[in-house]
Amino acid sequence: MLECVGESCANLQSALLPAGAEAADVATLFWILAAGAILIWLMLLGTAVYAVRVDPGKHDQRHARRFIIWGGVALPTLVLAAVLGYGLTLLTDFRAPGDGLRIAVSGERFWWRLRYHAGDKGSPWSETFAEAPHDIAFDSANELHLPAGERVELYLYSPDVIHSFWIPSMAGKIDMIPGRVNRLVLEPTRPGVYRGVCAEFCGTSHGVMAFDVIVSPRDQFQQWLKHQASSASLDDSHSGFRAFMANGCGACHSVRGTDARGRVGPDLTHLGSRRSVGTSLLANNAENIARFIAEPAHVKPGVAMPAFGMLPDKDIEAIAAWLEGLQ
Numbered sequence: 449m450l451e452c453v454g455e456s457c458a459n460l461q462s463a464l465l466p467a468g469a470e471a472a473d474v475a476t477l478f479w480i481l482a483a484g485a486i487l488i489w490l491m492l493l494g495t496a497v498y499a500v501r502v503d504p505g506k507h508d509q510r511h512a513r514r515f516i517i518w519g520g521v522a523l524p525t526l527v528l529a530a531v532l533g534y535g536l537t538l539l540t541d542f543r544a545p546g547d548g549l550r551i552a553v554s555g556e557r558f559w560w561r562l563r564y565h566a567g568d569k570g571s572p573w574s575e576t577f578a579e580a581p582h583d584i585a586f587d588s589a590n591e592l593h594l595p596a597g598e599r600v601e602l603y604l605y606s607p608d609v610i611h612s613f614w615i616p617s618m619a620g621k622i623d624m625i626p627g628r629v630n631r632l633v634l635e636p637t638r639p640g641v642y643r644g645v646c647a648e649f650c651g652t653s654h655g656v657m658a659f660d661v662i663v664s665p666r667d668q669f670q671q672w673l674k675h676q677a678s679s680a681s682l683d684d685s686h687s688g689f690r691a692f693m694a695n696g697c698g699a700c701h702s703v704r705g706t707d708a709r710g711r712v713g714p715d716l717t718h719l720g721s722r723r724s725v726g727t728s729l730l731a732n733n734a735e736n737i738a739r740f741i742a743e744p745a746h747v748k749p750g751v752a753m754p755a756f757g758m759l760p761d762k763d764i765e766a767i768a769a770w771l772e773g774l775q
């Protein structure tokens with residue numbers, strides 16, 4: 449959950465306040481187009497005023513024809529060709545390789561599955577890639593962490609419906625399409641907290657399918673990465689842990705270091721370290737986790753997770769307290 453007041457809210461999610469190299473290119477292109485559009489509009493207005501007010505009489509045929517050919521055919525062709533050429537040069541940056549870190553992102557209904565890989569090549573979604581040894585490989589969800597000043601490759605995919613991955617402060621949007629892996633390179637330039645969204649209607653909770661993006665300085669990011677790659681520090685005498693295992697939560701969720709190895713829902717190994725629960729909808733605390741477990745569809749309509757409101761309150765509270773403690 450992102451807390452912002454007044455002006456700072458715009459900073460979280462504005463394509464015109466770029467915090468990434470790609471978004472900066474897009475913003476520059478926008479300002480060039482805006483300036484060009486204003487200039488052409490002023491020229492048109494000037495021509496209209498000239499024809500109606502300054503020289504309203506009959507115009508020489510030959511002059512008029514020349515004016516139409518240069519102003520109506522040649523000028524637009526040149527301007528559009530120049531803008532197209534400039535736009536195409538920007539594409540090469542989007543396709544350049546990254547600096548080593550790869551993150552596979554899958555659009556689920558309605559959350560984001562993240563898989564971090566460092567120190568190897570290839571698409572994190574391919575079978576061979578999954579079997580290859582990696583310095584770092586772990587799953588996470590709904591909170592994207594990026595190092596400032598490094599180029600990170602994202603591999604975007606969806607198992608069922610089309611989503612669109614968009615962090616306006618970082619780069620342009622790109623679709624997540626079943627049966628296809630799209631690649632996007634992000635180069636964050638400014639540490640901070642930003643907001644990403646799903647920009648393609650994908651179902652009931654499309655509107656709340658957002659995520660937090662946390663950009664930190666390199667060292668801090670490496671610390672975070674190491675910590676997230678580790679298993680959960682576990683207290684197996686915790687009543688919440690026992691209730692979690694006894695009620696079958698591990699069939700859908702993974703908590704590394706336990707027998708919970710489900711792959712259907714989000715990985716919960718370090719849930720307590722995230723800023724929010726329910727895809728950036730609720731502040732991350734035991735009360736909200738309990739609320740989500742009891743009635744997930746009240747928080748996020750259309751969610752695949754069944755409601756567990758039938759469990760005794762003390763079990764739900766214990767599970768929530770245990771999950772909150774998974775730092």
Ligand code: CUA
Pocket residue numbers: 555558610611612646647648649650651654655657
């Ligand atoms: Cu996912 Cu809209």
